[in-house]
Amino acid sequence: xxxxxxxxxxxxxxxxxxxxxxxxxxxxxxxxxxxxxxxxxxxxxxxxxxxxxxxxxxxxxxxxxxxxxxxxxxxxxxxxxxxxxxxxxxxxxxxxxxxxxxxxxxxxxxxxxxxxxxxxxxxxxxxxxxxxxxxxxxxxxxxxxxxxxxx
Numbered sequence: 001x002x003x004x005x006x007x008x009x010x011x012x013x014x015x016x017x018x019x020x021x022x023x024x025x026x027x028x029x030x031x032x033x034x035x036x037x038x039x040x041x042x043x044x045x046x047x048x049x050x051x052x053x054x055x056x057x058x059x060x061x062x063x064x065x066x067x068x069x070x071x072x073x074x075x076x077x078x079x080x081x082x083x084x085x086x087x088x089x090x091x092x093x094x095x096x097x098x099x100x101x102x103x104x105x106x107x108x109x110x111x112x113x114x115x116x117x118x119x120x121x122x123x124x125x126x127x128x129x130x131x132x133x134x135x136x137x138x139x140x141x142x143x144x145x146x147x148x149x150x151x
Contacts, residue, residue, distance in 0.1 A: 020055060031094060035091035054119075054139055067109075081111060085109060092109075123138070
């Protein structure tokens, strides 16, 4: 990394153990972020924006699939949401994911648009538990112990 004007340069490192994986695929928080950014570009063309997002692996279906939760600023048409979903799916470039999707070992990605303010309510919940606002990070991958999320 090096230094700049005698100050060490820092590199942002994503949270550990945040991996979406069903089969042989391994997608990190960074991979998810890049996919959401690509979908965000598509939404921006429609004067919409991604407010926040999270994800989970749904293995209650066969085959399992990724679910991405988006809070979108504005109202998107069904056509735009379908394009957004396809964009998210195609933006995961991990070889394991791509090959598993081709042979249908992983099902199509599912996009769920959440109510406006959903992620603010998550923040408020954690603040109520004593979390300091400056230390809070939106969960990017919801684990299986939070099964109520997918219901």
